[in-house]
Amino acid sequence: MGGVFMKSCMGYILEVDLTKGEIKRTKVPDEVYYNVLSGKGLGVWYCLKNIPADADPLGPDNVLGILSGALTGTGALLTGRWMLVGKSPLTGGWGDANCGGTFSPAIKHCGVDGIFFKGISEKPVYLYMDNKTCELRDASAYWGLDAVEAEEKLTADNYTIKKPVVAVIGTAGEKKSLMAGVVNAGGRIAARSGLGAVMGSKNLKAVVLAGNKPIPCADKQAMKELSKTLGAKIKGASVPDLPIGRLIGLGGYAMGMAPFNFPLDGSMANMLLKTWGTPMNTPMGSTSGDAPVKNWAGSRKDIPNATKTFNPDVLMKKEYRKYHCYSCALGCGSILDIRGNKYSKYDYTHKPEYETLNQLGNLLLNDDLDSILYMNELLNRAGLDSISVGGTIAYAIECFENGLIDESVTDGLHLTWGNTYAILALCQKIIDREGFGDILADGTRKAVERLGPETAQYAINVAGQELPAHDPRNDTSVGLHYMLEPAPGKHTIAMDLMYNAMSLCDFVSWAPPVKVHHKREDREATEQNALMTKANTCYSQLMDGMGACLYLEMMGVHTSHPAEHINAASGWNRDGEDYMRIGERIQTMRQQFNVKHGINPTDFKLPPRVLGFPPLKEGALKGVQLPNTDKQKSLHWKAFGWDPDTGVPLPETLEKLGINELLELEVS
């Protein structure tokens, strides 16, 4: 197996045994970078090798990895994402989560590409690392603090030369809530897969990084030229300075009614994201049918105020300043001034994402924006996944509305649709794991175990992971990816719409061409559609190896060509085919992780309701049903060289991708 070192990586990882208190800095073989890059690729390589099949996700044998991206710090734009990896306590299989903020370059400034924790510390600790020091420190003074307070205090207490950057669990991670994530930058959270509970189970409160080693790049000047071109394109994309946010809902109507998906220039999304961030999709989603309403059983008619309440101009007026993750020219985030909010005791909050707005809004028929902004801040501080919390509250409401639980179970809360007071109270109870909140704090799958199998019909998850706010009845491939992903329930892999924006056919020869196509065609099980889901999957894994943001991905290969960027960073000269094979390899290893850990890929199923059984009676998705998903899954697996019936990667595929050889390599 050949492999030339990737010059934009540090070449080392840190291995921390929390039980023994031992820390080792070890060298990663060059072939690993060559074949799976850094980020999620390096993460899955390490975890597939090192987590035993019978490891309890919350036990000492599980590994929690925190990784930077292969392009982070090279001067490439929108490549500052960091990733968590490990065995997910929500699904019992592969888990990963992705986050912006400022933590990704901090890992590399300490001279490593990733940090892997195993074991369980006897007492709460945090890892401190700079150029010279690397040690576990007592975290008792920080245990019990919320993520924002802990980050502030840890930053101040450890500030000597370079201002430290901190990733931390909130109180939810400490309490091992299976909906917990890991937080940085005052409330940006790597939320999915429940990996914050893994960090909590290890008694690891935080990772504090203060190194200042330079991050290398093979051809700095070439990278700067690429960034200047991309930066100018992004900077030039602006929406006219008019209060047009309320018109977005109308655009959604049109999208929902159009029977076609059109080829788009991916960079068009830039101006919308720059202006409003992801909340631009909230009014559009409820009118187009993208946004699930009333726990996936309702439509925009159930929440008539939605387009007004979720007009993104309302949020924009509250902006105190824009927020950019590290190396981002787009800046889809902002910090909102929420002084005067009728519930909040906090002055500021990160602008809630579309997902949060929908999960705490449309999904619960809650049109009280103040309550959502407050819960957004509460959940960020607790370190909880707002997607899962929203889905879990929706489940509880529907159980209550249908008489499966009553006030004796809900601690007296009258949990009806849109009852803001009860929703707020329940959110706090989940955070505190108090009373009924304790029953719900581990998500819908555990809640069904606790409240009875008759409640399962309202638990909208795939294999334990609550579904995010994009409806497969509107866009089929998003639903397929919910089931096809080794870490299920991810909305960030692709949509048919995104496929049309990315132009992957100009990156790799086997990706089907971009064309105007009838939405119904997307629902058909064809080899062409399977190649589309495969292409999107591989591309997404490649991006996670690079540390790139989804919004870089969405700009499409004509706006930002990954091969040019990776070649400039690494010193390699490889093409799209080669890089897509990296994505294919990473995905196959993630699937292999599940197989090793006894997860059956055929168990990853969408709840009937989400497939349109029974069909919706109103709204943009009225009558839509998706009957073909098993066949589509099977064709996707086949396209990957996995068994079309079981989803298990075939031995010849592992051989062809060099995965067995790769797994024999050791750190030194």
Next chain:
Amino acid sequence: MAAKQYPVINFEPCLSCQVCSDACPISCIELTLNGKVAGFDKWNNFFPVVDKAKCTGCGRCCDACPVEAIRMEAAS
């Protein structure tokens, strides 16, 4: 000995990307609203500001800026 040089930021191409503040080994660049320059892109409304008293003139920020928005100049 040559006069000490400091980073000077050209706000026109600046993307508010924080690469400079991250690259500074002693954290003496911060992106703040105080760096706001009237008339510039309202979507990038916070800019890097250098703490000159602390800056050693090492040039790492200038080297790191992805769009060459920083040049090193002798203090005036």
